[in-house]
Every structure is written in C-alpha cells, then in structure tokens.
Amino acid sequence: xxxxxxxxxxxxxxxxxxxxxxxxxxxxxxxxxxxxxxxxxxxxxxxxxxxxxxxxxxxxxxxxxxxxxxxxxxxxxxxxxxxxxxxxxxxxxxxxxxxxxxxxxxxxxxxxxxxxxxxxxxxxxxxxxxxxxxxxxxxxxxxxxxxxxxxxxxxxxxxxxxxxxxxxxxxxxxxxxxxxxxxxxxxxxxxxxxxxxxxxxxxxxxxxxxxxxxxxxxxxxxxxxxxxxxxxxxxxxxxxxxxxxxxxxxxxxxxxxxxxxxxxxxxxxxxxxxxxxxxxxxxxxxxxxxxxxxxxxxxxxxxxxxxxxxxxxxxxxxxxxxxxxxxxxxxxxxxxxxxxxxxxxxxxxxxxxxxxxxxxxxxxxxxxxxxxxxxxxxxxxxxxxxxxxxxxxxxxxxxxxxxxxxxxxxxxxxxxxxxxxxxxxxxxxxxxxxxxxxxxxxxxxxxxxxxxxxxxxxxxxxxxxxxxxxxxxxxxxxxxxxxxxxxxxxxxxxxxxxxxxxxxxxxxxxxxxxxxxxxxxxxxxxxxxxxxxxxxxxxxxxxxxxxxxxxxxxxxxxxxxxxxxxxxxxxxxxxxxxxxxxxxxxxxxxxxxxxxxxxxxxxxxxxxxxxxxxxxxxxxxxxxxxxxxxxxxxxxxxxxxxxxxxxxxxxxxxxxxxxxxxxxxxxxxxxxxxxxxxxxxxxxxxxxxxxxxxxxxxxxxxxxxxxxxxxxxxxxxxxxxxxxxxxx
Amino acid sequence: xxxxxxxxxxxxxxxxxxxxxxxxxxxxxxxxxxxxxxxxxxxxxxxxxxxxxxxxxxxxxxx
Numbered sequence: 001x002x003x004x005x006x007x008x009x010x011x012x013x014x015x016x017x018x019x020x021x022x023x024x025x026x027x028x029x030x031x032x033x034x035x036x037x038x039x040x041x042x043x044x045x046x047x048x049x050x051x052x053x054x055x056x057x058x059x060x061x062x063x064x065x066x067x068x069x070x071x072x073x074x075x076x077x078x079x080x081x082x083x084x085x086x087x088x089x090x091x092x093x094x095x096x097x098x099x100x101x102x103x104x105x106x107x108x109x110x111x112x113x114x115x116x117x118x119x120x121x122x123x124x125x126x127x128x129x130x131x132x133x134x135x136x137x138x139x140x141x142x143x144x145x146x147x148x149x150x151x152x153x154x155x156x157x158x159x160x161x162x163x164x165x166x167x168x169x170x171x172x173x174x175x176x177x178x179x180x181x182x183x184x185x186x187x188x189x190x191x192x193x194x195x196x197x198x199x200x201x202x203x204x205x206x207x208x209x210x211x212x213x214x215x216x217x218x219x220x221x222x223x224x225x226x227x228x229x230x231x232x233x234x235x236x237x238x239x240x241x242x243x244x245x246x247x248x249x250x251x252x253x254x255x256x257x258x259x260x261x262x263x264x265x266x267x268x269x270x271x272x273x274x275x276x277x278x279x280x281x282x283x284x285x286x287x288x289x290x291x292x293x294x295x296x297x298x299x300x301x302x303x304x305x306x307x308x309x310x311x312x313x314x315x316x317x318x319x320x321x322x323x324x325x326x327x328x329x330x331x332x333x334x335x336x337x338x339x340x341x342x343x344x345x346x347x348x349x350x351x352x353x354x355x356x357x358x359x360x361x362x363x364x365x366x367x368x369x370x371x372x373x374x375x376x377x378x379x380x381x382x383x384x385x386x387x388x389x390x391x392x393x394x395x396x397x398x399x400x401x402x403x404x405x406x407x408x409x410x411x412x413x414x415x416x417x418x419x420x421x422x423x424x425x426x427x428x429x430x431x432x433x434x435x436x437x438x439x440x441x442x443x444x445x446x447x448x449x450x451x452x453x454x455x456x457x458x459x460x461x462x463x464x465x466x467x468x469x470x471x472x473x474x475x476x477x478x479x480x481x482x483x484x485x486x487x488x489x490x491x492x493x494x495x496x497x498x499x500x501x502x503x504x505x506x507x508x509x510x511x512x513x514x515x516x517x518x519x520x521x522x523x524x525x526x527x528x529x530x531x532x533x534x535x536x537x538x539x540x541x542x543x544x545x546x547x548x549x550x551x552x553x554x555x556x557x558x559x560x561x562x563x564x565x566x567x568x569x570x571x572x573x574x575x576x577x578x579x580x581x582x583x584x585x586x587x588x589x590x591x592x593x594x595x596x597x598x599x600x601x602x603x604x605x606x607x608x609x610x611x612x613x614x615x616x617x618x619x620x621x622x623x624x625x626x627x628x629x630x631x632x633x634x635x636x637x638x639x640x641x642x643x644x645x646x647x648x649x650x651x652x653x654x655x656x657x658x659x660x661x662x663x664x665x666x667x668x669x670x671x672x673x674x675x676x677x678x679x680x681x682x683x684x685x686x687x688x689x690x691x692x693x694x695x696x697x698x699x700x701x702x703x704x705x706x707x708x709x710x711x712x713x714x715x716x717x718x719x720x721x722x723x724x725x726x727x728x
Numbered sequence: 729x730x731x732x733x734x735x736x737x738x739x740x741x742x743x744x745x746x747x748x749x750x751x752x753x754x755x756x757x758x759x760x761x762x763x764x765x766x767x768x769x770x771x772x773x774x775x776x777x778x779x780x781x782x783x784x785x786x787x788x789x790x791x
Contacts, residue, residue: 083776157776226777236770237762244758248751270744484765486758490773510747 004152004473006087007466010368012094013078014463017361019102020070021451024357027062028444030055035437038587039430041610041618049113051620053546057124058112063349064122064212066105071357072216073101073140076163078364079223080144083160084151085471093143100136104129115544116186120201120579122208123177127188130178137174141167148493152471155490158239162219164497165247169211169504176508177204183641184634187540191645194574195262195522198582199255199512206254213348214316215247217356221289221313224356228305228363234291238284240486246281247500249274251507256327259336260556261582262571264522268329270511275327282320289313304379305363311387312355319348337552337586338405339429343397350390350443358382358450365454371461378453385446392439400432409560417563422589423614430618525572527707530647531700532715533635533661534668538697540631540638541690542581545622552583553592553701566593566702573705576647588619593702600668601677603695608680625691626683630665632658656717663715665692 036043037052044050077094081087088094107129111117117124125133144167148160156164177200180188192200226233233239255263255271290313293300300306322344326335335341366373373379407425410418419425489496531539542548555561557568569592574580598606602613607625610617636654643649665687672678672685679685685692700711712718 079777153776153779155773155776157773159777223777230778232771232774232778235767236774237765237767240762241755241758245751245755248754266744273748484769486761487765487769487773506747506750510744 002473003470005468005470007468008081008087009077009091009094009465010463010467011465012088012091012098013074013364013368014458015098016070016074016077017364017454019098020067020074020357021361021454023062023066023070023105024354025444025447025451027059027067028440028447030059030062032437032440032444034059035433035440037620038433038618039437041620046621046623048115048545048622048624051545051622053549053620054113054115054117054544056549057117057121057546058108060122061108061112061124062105064208065108068213068217068349068353068357069101071353071360072166072212072220073097074357074364075220075223075360076144076216078360078368079159079220080147080163082469083153083157083223084147085153085469086147086151089143089146089150093139097136097140097143100132100139104132104136107132111186115546117543117546118180118188118190118579119543119546119548119581120177120190120197121205121584123174123201123204126186127178127180127182128185130174130180133174134171134178137167137171141171145493145497152474154474155487156493156496157222158233158236158243159219159223161243161496161500162215162222164493165243165500165504166211166216166219168497168501169207169215169247169251172501172504172508173204173207173211176200181641181644183638187634187638187641189578189638189641189645192578192580193646194577194580195264195571196512197578197580198258198261198574199263199267201580202257203251203254203508203512206257207251209348210250210253213353214250217316217353218242218246218285220356220360221285221309224305224360224363225289225292225309225313228303228309228359229293229296229299231292231296234288234294238288242281242285242288244503246278246285248503248507249278249281251504252511253278253323253327255511256323256332257584258582259327259329259332260558261554262569262574264571267511267514272327272329274507276324279321279324282323283317286313286317286320290317302376304373304376304383305359307380307383308355308359308362308386311383312352312359315347315351315355315390319344319352322347333556333558334405334409335401337584338401339397339432339585340401340405341585343394343401346397347390347394350386350393354386354443354447358386358447361450361454365457366461368467369458369461369463371457374453374456374460378449382446382450382453385442385449389439389441389443389446392442393436394439396432396435396439400429400436403432404429408564409558411560417560420564422564423616426587426618427616522571522575524575525570525705528573528575528704529711530576530642530649532664532696532711533639533657534630534664534693534696535700535711536638536642537630537635537661537690538693538695538700539581541625541694542697543579547591548581548583550583550585550587550619552586552590553580554582555590555592561590565590566597567705569702570705573702578642578645578647591698591701595699595701595703599675600672600695600699601675603698604672604677604680604685604691607691607694608683622691623683625694626680626685626689628690629688630661630690630693632661632688635661653717660712660715660717662687664696667714668692668695 034052034055108125111126116126118126179191182188190197222233252274253271255267256275259268300310325331362373362379404425407419412418555565555568562568606613607622609621610619635657639649639654639657669687669692677685
C-alpha cells in the first residue's frame with residue numbers, strides 16, 4: 001500500500017495556545033477587578049473606562065471568546081488534522097483565522113471600555129465587529145470543512161461531529177442575533193424589540209453556552225480523554241445518541257432564561273420541558289467520558305492532564321444537572337437574578353472550560369516540543385489551586401445568591417416586605433463577595449503557575465514546526481455494504497453537516513417564529529409611546545454604561561416583586577425597546593417602574609454619589625455624567641435608524657428631534673434649579689449634560705402603562721408631529 | 729410579508745408537538761438501531777484517536 005507523507009502544522013497550534021493563555025490571564029484579572037469592585041466600589045477611582053458596567057462585558061467577552069475561543073481552535077487545529085490524517089487544508093486560511101480572531105479581540109478591548117456596546121449579553125460587540133466575526137468564522141469553517149473533505153481517514157470520529165455542529169450552529173446564532181441597523185459607525189439598533197429581542201437574545205445566549213462552551217469542548221473531551229488514558233471511548237454507540245440528542249434538544253432550552261417574564265407562556269413551557277430533557281444527553285456524554293477511565297484510575301492519580309480532564313468532566317456533570325433543575329419554574333423563581341447563577345456559570349467556566357483547556361495545554365505542549373512537562377509537581381499544585389479556587393468561588397455565590405433571594409421574598413407577619421430596602425439584602429452578602437474574590441484570586445495564581453510551567457516546558461524543548469506523518473491515501477471503495485446507515489453517514493461530511501443544520505434549525509424556527517409573527521403573543525398597549533429624543537440619548541447612555549449588567553427591567557408577577565417594585569411588566573410595554581434591557585442579574589434593584597418614584601434631584605445626587613442617597617451602596621458613582629455632553633449630532637441618524645427598525649416616528653421627525661431634545665432638557669434643568677440644584681459640589685448643572693438625558697430616561701421607565709401623560713406633550717414638535725406618532 | 733404567510737397557517741401551535749414527536753421517534757429508532765448493530769461493530773472507529781502515526785507505521789511493518 002502506498003503511503004502519503006504530509007506535515008501537521010504545529011506552529012499554528014502553538015500560536016492559538018499562546019493566545020489562549022495570554023487572554024485567559026487578562027480575562028481572569030479583569031474578572032477579579034470587577035469582583036473587587038463589588039466589595040470596594042471606589043476601587044480604581046472614577047475612571048469611566050474602568051467602571052463596573054463597562055468592564056463586566058469585557059470580562060465575559062475575554063474569557064468566552066478570547067480564552068475559550070482560542071482554546072477551542074487550539075484543540076481543533078491539533079486534533080482535527082490528526083483525526084483526518086491530513087494537514088489543515090490551507091495554511092493561509094489558518095493564518096487569517098488566527099490573526100483575524102486576535103484583531104477581533106483587540107477591537108473588543110478598544111470598544112467595550114469606551115461604552116461602545118450593543119448591551120446584548122455575550123454579543124456586546126458593535127456591528128462592524130459583528131461583520132468581522134462573521135468573515136473570520138467562515139474562514140475557520142471553510143478551512144475545517146475542506147480539511148475534512150481532503151482527509152485520508154474515511155470515518156469522521158465523534159469529535160469531528162461536535163466541531164461541525166459548533167461551526168454551523170454558531171454561524172446561525174451569530175447571524176440571526178446580529179440583525180441590526182447601523183445608526184452611526186459604532187452604534188446600531190437591533191431589528192427586534194422587547195419580547196422578540198429578549199427571545200432571540202436568549203436563544204443566542206443560551207446556545208452560545210451550548211455551541212461555544214459545550215460542543216467544541218465535548219469534541220475535545222472525546223479526543224483527549226482517550227488519548228490521555230490511552231484507551232478508546234467507553235461507548236461509541238452512546239456517543240452517537242449523545243451527539244444527536246444533545247444538538248437537537250439544546251437549541252430549544254433558551255427560554256428558561258426568561259421564566260416568569262413577559263414571554264408567552266407556551267414558549268416558557270417549551271424551554272422548561274426541553275431543559276429537563278437535556279439532562280439525559282448531557283449526562284450520557286459525561287458518563288461516557290468518565291467511564292472511559294474505568295481500569296485506568298491509577299493514572300488519574302499521577303497525570304495532571306487526566307486530573308484536569310476528570311474534574312472538568314465532573315464539573316460539566318454538576319452544571320448540566322443544575323441547569324435543568326434551575327429551569328423548573330419554582331426553582332428558577334428563587335435562583336434567577338441572583339448570584340446563584342453567577343456561581344452556576346463559573347462552576348462550568350472555571351473547571352469545565354478552564355480545566356479542559358489546561359489539560360490540553362499540558363498534553364499538547366510536551367508533544368509538539370518533543371520534551372517532557374517541565375514540572376509535574378507544579379502542574380499538580382496548579383490543579384489544586386484551580387480546584388480550591390473554583391470551590392471558594394462557587395459555594396459563596398450559591399450561599400449568597402439563595403440568602404439574598406430569600407430576603408427579597410421575605411414578608412413580615414403583617415404582610416409587609418421584611419427587607420423593603422434592597423440595599424439591606426446587598427450588604428448581607430458582601431462577605432460572600434469577598435470570599436468569591438478570594439476564590440477567583442486562587443484560580444488566577446494557579447493559572448499563572450500553569451502558564452509558567454507551559455513556558456518552561458516549551459523552553460526545554462524545541463518546536464517541531466511541521467510534524468511529519470504518513471498515512472495511506474483514502475481509497476474510494478464505493479458504498480459500504482450492509483444496512484449500517486450511521487456508519488455510512490460518518491463517511492459523508494456534507495450530508496452529515498446538512499443533517500446537523502436541520503436538527504438545530506427545527507427548535508429555533510418552531511419556538512421563535514410564532515412569537516415573532518402572531519400578534520396575540522404580544523398584546524399591544526395603547527398608551528405605550530416611543531421614546532423622546534432626550535430619552536433615546538438617556539437610554540443609549542444607560543446602554544453605554546452597562547447599567548443592565550446590574551439592574552433588570554422586568555418585574556415578575558410575584559407579590560414580593562410587585563410590593564417592592566410596582567406592577568409586573570407586560571409584554572406590550574417593550575414594543576419600542578430596541579434592544580430590550582431586561583437584564584439577567586439584580587446586583588441592584590429592578591428599574592422597570594423607577595419612573596416617577598423619586599424626584600429628579602434624587603437621581604442627580606444618586607448618580608453623582610450613590611452613597612449620598614443610599615448610604616452603604618455598592619453602586620459605582622458616575623460623576624462624569626455631570627460633565628460629559630449629550631451627543632446631539634447623531635440624534636437624527638438615531639431617529640432614522642429606529643424608524644427603520646419599526647419605531648413609528650413620523651417622516652421628517654429627525655429634523656425636529658434636536659429641538660425637542662433641547663426643550664425637554666431645559667424643562668428638567670429648570671426643575672432642578674427651582675428645587676435648589678443648580679450645581680452639585682461646584683459642578684454647574686446645565687441642560688446639555690448627560691445626566692439630564694439619564695434623568696429623562698429613568699423618569700420615563702414604566703410610566704406609560706398608567707396612560708396619564710403623553711411623553712411628547714409640551715415639546716415643540718408636539719402640535720405638528722404628535723398626532724402622526726400616535727396614528728402610526 | 730412573511731408574517732402573513734405564517735398567520736395564514738391554521739394551528740401553527742401544533743408545530744412544537746410535531747417536532748417533539750419527530751424527535752422522540754428519531755431517538756427511539758436510533759437507539760434500537762444502535763442496539764442492533766452490536767458493540768463491536770464500532771471498535772475500529774472508536775480507536776481512531778489512538779490510531780497514531782507510530783501505530784500505523786508499526787502495523788505496516790508487521791504486515
């Protein structure tokens with residue numbers, strides 16, 4: 001039999017490894033900074049670029065797309081060529097993929113801290129970067145699919161199926177979730193509003209976890225556990241069931257992020273049912289990974305690669321048990337909006353994604369540098385720091401989350417809220433925030449040991465840039481005999497990919513389309529009106545500052561919430577919310593009915609120094625809002641973009657919008673002056689400052705439902721344009 | 729436009745149920761198929777990650 005000789009590109013593997021480690025450490029440190037900010041709100045001073053709301057998306061983007069993203073490519077670029085017995089199809093595409101991805105990460109660093117964000121969780125990057133992500137993702141996909149097409153091994157091993165599912169599903173998710181209309185070069189509005197936007201966002205958000213943080217890592221598990229343990233996977237048949245049921249079911253589970261919200265009940269119910277079903281394939285996969293080690297547990301005691309793999313897969317098992325439990329409505333009622341979810345996420349992120357990544361680094365580095373791991377002892381120390389770090393992170397979050405949530409719900413014997421002041425419930429769990437920061441710090445110290453160990457290993461050896469390999473060329477033998485269709489399917493990558501696409505589209509289409517298309521799902525409310533230009537500016541500042549990271553705008557229909565915040569939120573109230581700002585976490589109270597609750601002067605003082613109105617508050621101060629000017633110039637463009645996405649501003653309103661904005665700003669400023677607030681701590685309050693727009697927006701929140709005031713009343717355009725707006 | 733198309737469909741709400749039944753049907757068929765194929769049918773494919781170059785060379789020299 002003739003043998004082909006070819007070379008695996010280890011350099012690109014190494015580069016992705018370096019990128020994963022570098023951005024991992026940076027992302028972890030940003031995480032630690034924001035953890036510290038919840039204990040010491042003034043930590044790092046009052047620098048807008050370093051405020052909590054702007055750094056939190058930087059942290060999530062860094063660890064998901066920069067750390068885990070590069071780790072996925074590290075694993076794929078190592079294992080895929082070896083499973084296909086062929087080098088990556090195009091070294092040029094590999095390079096474009098690598099550098100393109102790093103540039104996208106760089107652009108995130110250059111936009112998010114500067115308040116350039118869409119506010120949609122895990123999809124915060126603005127539209128030009130969205131386009132870049134699409135291009136680079138396609139480059140990755142083409143390179144991967146073509147490598148598979150040019151393979152020398154007929155059968156696609158299960159790891160490759162997971163890589164294929166990752167590529168196609170992330171492509172679909174990213175495209176659908178990123179439909180937005182640009183208003184300026186760095187500002188866009190999604191075409192979806194309110195309920196639809198929330199549903200698309202959490203269809204995306206949930207499946208980003210599924211197809212960016214789960215399926216590629218399952219592929220990695222299916223390759224690296226057998227490699228490290230030197231034995232085949234426990235059950236190949238189980239992996240077939242695991243794969244198809246996981247990708248089909250996962251896509252449906254998104255609405256469990258929106259239980260008790262204004263999402264139609266049937267969509268919530270579907271989300272719960274499919275989330276519960278998800279436990280079966282998840283645990284099937286987890287057990288398949290762990291049982292591969294039967295008879296080899298002695299190796300786990302000595303090999304740090306296996307240690308990280310085993311604890312990672314175990315954490316995956318814990319998280320995928322928790323997920324379905326948290327999707328049961330009455331459990332969700334307690335855990336949602338609390339720190340429990342932050343603990344749940346980090347259990348998976350630190351040990352499953354982090355653990356598998358470090359397992360790969362410890363496995364691959366000695367192989368491609370043809371040497372031994374520098375120090376097994378140090379790797380073991382890293383393992384214990386990582387595990388203890390995760391425990392110190394996760395348990396306080398569980399404890400704090402449940403404690404705070406129960407305090408939110410506690411009534412006195414007389415039927416009043418026992419803790420009517422939200423702040424009391426925050427102060428109660430600050431010690432838990434401190435423990436969490438300690439856990440995070442432990443994890444980072446461990447990671448630094450790990451990076452040092454990897455670097456030393458690399459320095460001890462020398463990189464085998466192009467690793468020579470041999471394999472017989474793939475001979476096309478025609479159809480295999482016998483009725484084993486799945487086996488045949490494993491030799492047909494294109495057919496396989498098409499079936500994957502069908503499997504993941506069914507859930508998305510069936511669940512989303514009816515909400516988007518059937519009017520009865522979103523009852524309209526006559527008195528709900530579009531935002532005024534000043535309120536749009538305030539809303540965009542709210543988005544830029546990342547207020548939605550800590551404040552929800554979605555009051556669930558519980559007595560404990562209606563007592564605390566006011567009437568529960570209705571779907572029809574959000575029809576002009578491009579994007580929705582429901583939020584997913586209440587580090588501070590819900591704001592949906594904040595409008596009219598406090599006087600303008602309260603908001604002025606509170607934004608300047610939260611402690612002046614709420615002693616002990618951990619909310620950061622926003623003194624720059626009193627000095628930064630409103631962006632009037634782009635208002636017409638923003639009105640136009642909002643009209644394009646469906647907000648019924650009358651034609652020509654963009655020309656009158658600035659006049660309306662100024663008039664409303666004057667009203668608010670005059671009101672403040674009349675009440676003795678012409679300046680705060682020596683800063684004069686003028687109508688062209690961001691704080692005025694912010695006050696306008698906050699005072700508008702949740703008031704439309706009462707129908708007592710037309711928001712455009714008293715503005716210069718009202719006489720001419722108001723009628724048109726109403727007609728639309 | 730496309731909204732009209734979906735609105736015109738009668739009983740669009742049964743679609744989720746159909747999807748669920750389809751999936752369960754597929755799932756049951758898949759499991760029964762896999763049980764029928766037998767465990768050892770998949771041994772060679774399961775060994776793919778372990779089928780390293782060294783092993784291939786070794787196999788070739790043995791044959």
